[in-house]
Amino acid sequence: MLASPIRRHIGQVFVPVSDLARSAQWYAAVLGFEPAATSHDDTILDIPVQDGPRLALDANRPDFTADGPPRFFWWTDDLAATIEHLRRLDVRITSDIEDIGSVFFVQFEDPDGNPLMVCQRAA
Template sequence: MPPPSTLRGVTHPIQRVVGQVFIPVRDMPAAVRWYAELLGFPPGETSHDGTIFDIPTDGETRLALDANRTDFDTAGPPRFFLWTHDIAAVVDHLRELGVVITSDVEDIGSVFFVQFEDPDGNPLMVCQRA
């Protein structure tokens, strides 16, 4: 694990390292199937009495589906994004799955991105470095 964060000679107890992102869902079995299709992993078993599902990730940051609070609000921008090397292939994949795409592919100079929603209305984003 990285050492504590230091800024201007002051050590801070909270590290600037994201450990896990939680995606709120209402129907865990349906959400697991949807994310498995989207991200290409075999659906597995939930934990915590069926309220948590850890999505397999390739990086250090973990991703989990969380059905502990089903009264969540999905308003606002995506809370995180996933990387790709081929944004056009992502758009094709989303269309094949019938996913609600909420933006065109946008070029903001440093990245191209597309936004879309999961079945619960959570805003999601995929980015490609420019």
């Protein structure tokens, strides 16, 4: 195997958005945080995370497309409560609960149609 100077550790995930203010409010409601100040001439908003890679909303790419599968997922300890939370917020849920053995998950979309996913470990 070849050695690589690249660490196998994700530093930050960027979610492309068209309207940073609208997306900031949506993600804040879904994830339960108060949006902080934006950076990079009001085009980047860092979302506070508990651990793992950082997450940022990125309004620098107005020509992005939101097609394709989810590019990351969040963990939950209670998928049923998570789905109820998403429904209360009128979030567009795009899949039924799926069981792939090791996890259960559901997919949904942000206001730009970015595919998102939340998973719960199987007992």
